[in-house]
Amino acid sequence: MPILEVKNLKKIYQTRFGGNQVEALSNISFTVRQGEYVAIMGESGSGKTTLLNMMASLDRPTEGTVLLNGKSYADIREDELSSFRRGHLGFVFQDFNLLDNFNIKDNILLPLVLSDCSRKEMKEKLLPLVRKLGIEKLLEKYPYEVSGGQKQRTAVARALLTSPSLILADEPTGALDSRSSEELLKLFDEINREGQTIMMVTHSVQAAGCANRVLFIKDGKILCEVSKRFPDEDIKPQLFNVLSVISAGGKNNE
Ligand SMILES: Nc1ncnc2c1ncn2[C@@H]1O[C@H](COP(=O)(O)OP(=O)(O)OP(=O)(O)O)[C@@H](O)[C@H]1O
Numbered sequence: 571m572p573i574l575e576v577k578n579l580k581k582i583y584q585t586r587f588g589g590n591q592v593e594a595l596s597n598i599s600f601t602v603r604q605g606e607y608v609a610i611m612g613e614s615g616s617g618k619t620t621l622l623n624m625m626a627s628l629d630r631p632t633e634g635t636v637l638l639n640g641k642s643y644a645d646i647r648e649d650e651l652s653s654f655r656r657g658h659l660g661f662v663f664q665d666f667n668l669l670d671n672f673n674i675k676d677n678i679l680l681p682l683v684l685s686d687c688s689r690k691e692m693k694e695k696l697l698p699l700v701r702k703l704g705i706e707k708l709l710e711k712y713p714y715e716v717s718g719g720q721k722q723r724t725a726v727a728r729a730l731l732t733s734p735s736l737i738l739a740d741e742p743t744g745a746l747d748s749r750s751s752e753e754l755l756k757l758f759d760e761i762n763r764e765g766q767t768i769m770m771v772t773h774s775v776q777a778a779g780c781a782n783r784v785l786f787i788k789d790g791k792i793l794c795e796v797s798k799r800f801p802d803e804d805i806k807p808q809l810f811n812v813l814s815v816i817s818a819g820g821k822n823n824e
Contacts, residue, residue, distance in 0.1 A: 571640055572601035573735055573767050574625065579634035581620050581790075594620040595631070595790040602736070602769065607762040609778035610771045611809070612787035613816060618771045619740070621787065625769065626659060626738050627651055639735055656681050660729030660737040664744035666721040668713040674720075675709035678727045685732070699727050703757065719750030726757060730766070737761075739770040743777050755780045775813070779806040786812055 581595040594617045602608055612618050623629040624636055627643045636643045638658055646654050661667070668677045676683075678700070682692050700706040703723045708716055713724070722742065729737055739758075743751035751774075759780055762768055770781065778784045783797045784805070793816065796808045 573604045573606075573639060574602040574769070575635075575637040575640075576600050576621075576625065577635045577637070579621070579624055579636065580632050581617075581624065581629075582632045593790055595624070598634070598787075598790070598792055600785060600792065600795075602767060605762070605765050605767055606783060607758070607768045607781045608770070609781035609784045610769070610787060611773070611775075611778050611784055611813070612793075616787045617790040618787055620790075622738060622740055622769075622771050625736075626661065627655055653685070656685060656732060658735045660732065660734035662722070662725050662729050662737060662739040662742045664741035666713070666718075666725045666745070668721055668724060670713055673710055673712050674705065674716065674724050677713065677724055678731060680728060681732050695731055699730060703727050717750070718746050719753055722746060722750065722754055723757070726754070726761075730761065735767065737766060737768045739768065739772075741772055741774075742770060743772065743774055751776070775806050775809045778809055779804065784809060786816065788816055 577599050579595050579598040580593070583592045583594055585592060598617075598621065610618050610621065620629070624631050627636070627646070630643075643651075669680070672680070675696070678696060679692050682695070697706070700709065703726060705720060705723050705727065708720060708724075713721055716724070722745075742758075743754055746754060755777055758768060758770070768781075770777065772778050782801075783795055785795045786793045794812060796805050796812060798805055
C-alpha cells in the first residue's frame with residue numbers, strides 16, 4: 571500500500587467579492603511509496619503550495635481525495651485534524667517557523683508537549699536526535715542566537731521527533747546560504763536513506779536533484795516526472811531541460 575495517495579485532486583479558489591474562480595489544481599493524481607523522496611517543481615503560480623496544503627490537510631480540496639496510510643483526510647473531523655497532523659506529518663518550511671520566545675529545546679519539543687507526552691519520554695527522544703543533527707550544544711539558545719542552518723536543523727529535529735509517516739518540506743533551502751543548503755540536503759539524504767519518506771516543494775534544481783523522483787506541475791496539472799534509474803544518478807541536466815521547456819511554454823514529450 572502506498573504511504574500517500576493523491577486522487578483526482580481539484581482545487582478551485584473563489585476570489586473575493588464573488589469575482590473570478592481560479593482553478594489552482596485540476597485532476598492531480600499520484601502515489602508515494604514508503605521511503606520515497608519526491609520533489610515537486612513548477613513555475614510560480616503553478617499550484618505547488620496549493621498541492622502541499624492539501625497533502626498537509628491544511629486545506630480541503632474542491633474535489634478528489636488525499637489518503638495517508640490508507641486513511642482519507644475527508645474522514646477526519648475538523649477538530650481532530652491538528653492532532654492528526656502532529657501524529658503523522660512533519661513540516662519543514664523555508665522560514666523555519668520557530669517560536670522566538672522559546673529556546674531551541676522547547677521549539678523541538680513543542681509537538682510532544684502538545685501531545686501530553688511525559689518529560690522522561692521527551693528526553694529519551696530528544697537527546698539522540700539533537701546529537702545526530704549536531705545541535706546538542708544549542709538547546710538553551712533562542713532562535714535569534716543561532717544561524718539559519720542551525721534554525722533549519724532545529725526545524726528538522728522538531729519534524730522528526732514524532733517519527734512522522736511523511737515529512738513535507740516547503741522550499742527548505744530557500745532561506746539558506748549555499749553551505750547550509752548543502753548540509754541540509756545531506757541531512758535529508760541521510761534521513762531518507764534511513765527510511766524517512768520526504769516530499770519537498772522546491773525551485774532549486776540542486777535540491778530537487780537529491781530526490782529520487784521529481785514531479786513537474788504546470789497550470790495545476792502534472793506535466794511529467796523525472797525519476798532516478800539508480801540511486802546516485804545525476805538527474806540535474808534532465809531537470810534543467812524540463813524547466814527550460816516549461817518556461818518556453820511548450821509541452822514536454824519525453
Ligand atoms: N487563497 C487563494 N485565493 C485565490 N487564488 C489563489 C489562492 N491561493 C492561490 N491562488 C491561485 O492559485 C494558483 C496556484 O497558486 P499556488 O500558490 O499554489 O502556486 P505556487 O506554485 O505555489 O506558486 P509560488 O511558487 O509562487 O509559491 C495561482 O494562480 C494563485 O494566484
